[in-house]
Amino acid sequence: MTTPALAGAPHPRRFLSWFATAGLALVAAFVLELALGPVRIPVSSVVGLLVGSTTSPDTWHDIVLAFRLPRALNALVSGAALGASGLLLQTLFRNPLADPFVLGIMHGARLGVAVLVVVTGVAGGALTSRLGEAGVLATSMAAGAGALAVLLLMLGLARRVSTVTLLISGLLIGYVCMGLISVLLHFVDEVQARAFEQWEGGSFDGVTRLQLLWLTPMTVAGLAMLMALSKALNGLLLGEHYAGSLGVHVGRTKALAFGALALLVGPVTAFSGPVPFLGLVAAHVARGGLATADHRLLLPASALAGAVLGLAADVVVHLPWNRHFLHLDAVIGIIGAPVALWVLLRPSSRHLRSTL
Amino acid sequence: MQTHVLALEHLVAGYAVPRQPARRVVGPVDLTLRAGELACLLGPNGAGKSTLLRTLAGMQAPVEGAVRLRGDDVHTLAPRDLARQLSVVLTERVTAGLLTVYELVALGRHPYTDWTGRLRDDDHAVVERALRSVGADTLAHRLVAELSDGERQKCMVARALAQEPSVMILDEITAFLDLPRRVEVTRTLARLAHEHACAILLSTHDLELALHTADTLWVLHEGRILAGPPEVLVLDGTFEQAFTADGLEFDRHRGAFRSRHRGHGQVTVHGDGLEARWTCSAMERLGYELAPDADRSVTVMVTASGTAWQLGGRFGSAQYTSLEAVLSAIRRGRDTDGAAGLAAPGLTAARSSPSAPPGACPTG
Structure with a gap:
C-alpha cells in the first residue's frame, strides 16, 4: 500500500522541533535554578558539582546539592504533574479553562491534609519528621482523597452548569475549602496551625529528600497511567456518548483517570501547597506549540511544559532580589491569569462566552 | 448479503x-x-x-x-x-x-x-x-x-x-x-x-x-x-x-402537507403547466379549497405575449398578466366584500367528499 495522499500525521518536524526546544529550555532552567540565588555560583561549577567533581568550595557543594537541588527537582516533578493534570482536566470537563487550581481541586487536597492534621494532631512538617515515611505517605493520600472529593463534586456540577459557571463554582468551592481549613485549624494548637499556614501559598521550597522520594514515583506512575489512557482520552474529545460508541470503556477510563489525577495532584499539593494556573498554562503552551488535539503528543508535551514553567517561575522567585518580594503564586499568576483571559476572549472561544 | x-x-x-x-x-x-x-x-x-x-x-x-x-x-x-x-x-x-x-x-x-x-x-x-x-x-x-x-x-x-x-x-x-x-x-x-x-x-x-x-x-x-x-x-x-x-x-394525492384552514370557499383552477400548479398552491394559501366547477375560477392561459390569468365567477371578471396582480386583486376584493367569502356554503359540502380530485389542478 502506498503512502496515503491525505495522510493524517501532519507535522512530524514541527513536533520534533517543539520537543527539542522545550527539552533545551528545561535543561537551561534547571541549571539556572541551581546557579542563581543570593549566592551566585558559576554554571561551570554547577555542572561540575552535578557530575561529582570536588573542586568547588564546600559551601557551594552544600548550597547546590543540599539546598537548591531538592527545590529544583521538586519544581520539575511538580510542574510536570500539574501540566499533565491540567490537560487531563481540560479533556474530562471539555473545558479549556479547567485546571487543578481553578476547579478548586488543590484546595480540596489541602483540606484533606488539614483533616489529617487535625485527626492526628500533628501538623505539616512536624508530621513528616515525626512519622517519617508513614507521614509522607499519609499526607499524600489525604491530599489525594481531598482532591478526588472535589473532582467528583465538580464533575457532578459540570452536568448542570455551563462552562464558565463551572469555573465560578470551582472558585467558590475553593473558598469553602479554605474556610473549612481555617475552622479545622482552630482545633489544633497554635504552633501546629502556624506550621500548616507556611504553605498557605504555593512554594517549591523546603521539600525533604523523603518527600521527593515519594513524589517522583507517584508522579511517574500517574503520567504512565495517563499515557496508557491517551487513546481513550482522544475518544473522549468527542464527549462521553461518542467515546462509548467508538468502543471506549468510558467508566473504566474515567475511574483510571481520576486515580492518576489523585496521584499527580495529591502529593504536589501536600508538599508544595496550591500552585495556581500552572496546569492551565502548560496545557495551552503544549497545544499552541504542537497545534494538535492528540493526547499521545499533548500529554508528554504538557508535562514537559509544566516542568519548564515550574522551574522558570521558581528561578524568577529566587533571583537575587534586594528585597524578597515575589512569591511563586505571584510569578505564575502574572503569566497564568493573562493566558486564562486570552483563552476566554479569543475569537474561537465565542461558544464559551455565549453559554454564560 | x-x-x-x-x-x-x-x-x-x-x-x-x-x-x-x-x-x-x-x-x-x-x-x-x-x-x-x-x-x-x-x-x-x-x-x-x-x-x-x-x-x-x-x-x-x-x-x-x-x-x-x-x-x-x-x-x-x-x-x-x-x-x-x-x-x-x-x-x-x-x-x-x-x-x-x-x-x-x-x-x-x-x-x-x-x-x-x-x-x-x-x-x-x-x-x-x-x-x-x-x-x-x-x-x-x-x-x-x-x-x-x-x-x-x-x-x-x-x-x-x-x-x-x-x-x-x-x-x-x-x-x-x-x-x-x-x-x-x-x-x-x-x-x-x-x-x-x-x-x-x-x-x-x-x-x-x-x-x-x-x-x-x-x-x-x-x-x-x-x-x-x-x-x-x-x-x-x-x-x-x-x-x-x-x-x-x-x-395523499400530492404527498405533502397543507393547511386545513380553508374558510373562504372553493375555487377551480383551469390550465396546465407550472404556472397552473403554483396558482393552485397560491389559492390554497389564500384559504380556498380546490374543487371542480366551483363558483370562483382562475384560468391560466398561455398567450403569444406570455402567461395571463383570467378570473371568473364570484371573483368577478378581470384579466391580469402576473400572479402577483391576481393575488392582490383577490385580497382587495375580499376586503370590500369579505363577509360573502367567509360564509361560503361550499365548505362543508366539499369536506365530506375528500376523494374528489383537486380541481383541474395538474399534480407534480
Whole structure:
C-alpha cells in the first residue's frame, strides 16, 4: 500500500522541533535554578558539582546539592504533574479553562491534609519528621482523597452548569475549602496551625529528600497511567456518548483517570501547597506549540511544559532580589491569569462566552 | 448479503424511574432492518425518537425485550465489538478545538487500532475512502471547529463510516441544515446504505424528504411503530393518521402537507403547466379549497405575449398578466366584500367528499 495522499500525521518536524526546544529550555532552567540565588555560583561549577567533581568550595557543594537541588527537582516533578493534570482536566470537563487550581481541586487536597492534621494532631512538617515515611505517605493520600472529593463534586456540577459557571463554582468551592481549613485549624494548637499556614501559598521550597522520594514515583506512575489512557482520552474529545460508541470503556477510563489525577495532584499539593494556573498554562503552551488535539503528543508535551514553567517561575522567585518580594503564586499568576483571559476572549472561544 | 442486520425483539424503550415501574416510551416493537436500506424514523416531538435510537445503539438499556445485531444482543456486546458493527451520529455538537477533520474521521478507526491508537496503512485507506464517500476529502486538513454545520455533519458521518459498521444510527442530523444541504445529506445516506451494504436508520422531522428518499419508514405514533415502504404507508392512511395535527393535514394525492384552514370557499383552477400548479398552491394559501366547477375560477392561459390569468365567477371578471396582480386583486376584493367569502356554503359540502380530485389542478 502506498503512502496515503491525505495522510493524517501532519507535522512530524514541527513536533520534533517543539520537543527539542522545550527539552533545551528545561535543561537551561534547571541549571539556572541551581546557579542563581543570593549566592551566585558559576554554571561551570554547577555542572561540575552535578557530575561529582570536588573542586568547588564546600559551601557551594552544600548550597547546590543540599539546598537548591531538592527545590529544583521538586519544581520539575511538580510542574510536570500539574501540566499533565491540567490537560487531563481540560479533556474530562471539555473545558479549556479547567485546571487543578481553578476547579478548586488543590484546595480540596489541602483540606484533606488539614483533616489529617487535625485527626492526628500533628501538623505539616512536624508530621513528616515525626512519622517519617508513614507521614509522607499519609499526607499524600489525604491530599489525594481531598482532591478526588472535589473532582467528583465538580464533575457532578459540570452536568448542570455551563462552562464558565463551572469555573465560578470551582472558585467558590475553593473558598469553602479554605474556610473549612481555617475552622479545622482552630482545633489544633497554635504552633501546629502556624506550621500548616507556611504553605498557605504555593512554594517549591523546603521539600525533604523523603518527600521527593515519594513524589517522583507517584508522579511517574500517574503520567504512565495517563499515557496508557491517551487513546481513550482522544475518544473522549468527542464527549462521553461518542467515546462509548467508538468502543471506549468510558467508566473504566474515567475511574483510571481520576486515580492518576489523585496521584499527580495529591502529593504536589501536600508538599508544595496550591500552585495556581500552572496546569492551565502548560496545557495551552503544549497545544499552541504542537497545534494538535492528540493526547499521545499533548500529554508528554504538557508535562514537559509544566516542568519548564515550574522551574522558570521558581528561578524568577529566587533571583537575587534586594528585597524578597515575589512569591511563586505571584510569578505564575502574572503569566497564568493573562493566558486564562486570552483563552476566554479569543475569537474561537465565542461558544464559551455565549453559554454564560 | 445477509438480510436483517438489526432486529428489535419485543423491544420496549423507556426510562427506569426510582421506586416506580419504568416509564415505557416506545413499544413493544418487533421490527427488522435490512442491509443496504435507508430507514427514516418519523414522529412528532416528544414521541420518543431519541430514546428509541439510544436504546438501539446500546447507549440505554431497554425496559423489556432485546436489540439483536446479527444475532448478538447489543446491550451485552463488549464496547469494542459493538463499535465495529454499529456507529452513531448524534445531535450533540462536537467542539474539540485543534482537531482536524482527518483526525476526527480517524477516530472512527478506534475499535480496530491497538492500545496506542496507531493507524496502519489500511486504516488510512479506510479513512480516505470515508472522506471521499461523503465528499469531504477537500476538508481533510481543516479544523473541525471552523466548519459550517453542514460540513461538520458530513464529517461526523464520514467518521461513522470509518467504523465500517453494518448499522449506522443517526439522530436528526439534518435538523440544522438548510433545504439543499438536507436533501444532499439524505441522498448521500441513501447512496451509502446501498454502496456499503449497511443499514442506516435516520430520525428526521423532514417528512416529505423522507417520503422521497427512504427505502423504509418507521412512523412512531402513540408509542407504536408503523413500518413499511413510504408509498404503502401513504396509501393505507398511516401517514394521515400519524401526522394530522391542528390546522395541518397530509394530502395523499400530492404527498405533502397543507393547511386545513380553508374558510373562504372553493375555487377551480383551469390550465396546465407550472404556472397552473403554483396558482393552485397560491389559492390554497389564500384559504380556498380546490374543487371542480366551483363558483370562483382562475384560468391560466398561455398567450403569444406570455402567461395571463383570467378570473371568473364570484371573483368577478378581470384579466391580469402576473400572479402577483391576481393575488392582490383577490385580497382587495375580499376586503370590500369579505363577509360573502367567509360564509361560503361550499365548505362543508366539499369536506365530506375528500376523494374528489383537486380541481383541474395538474399534480407534480
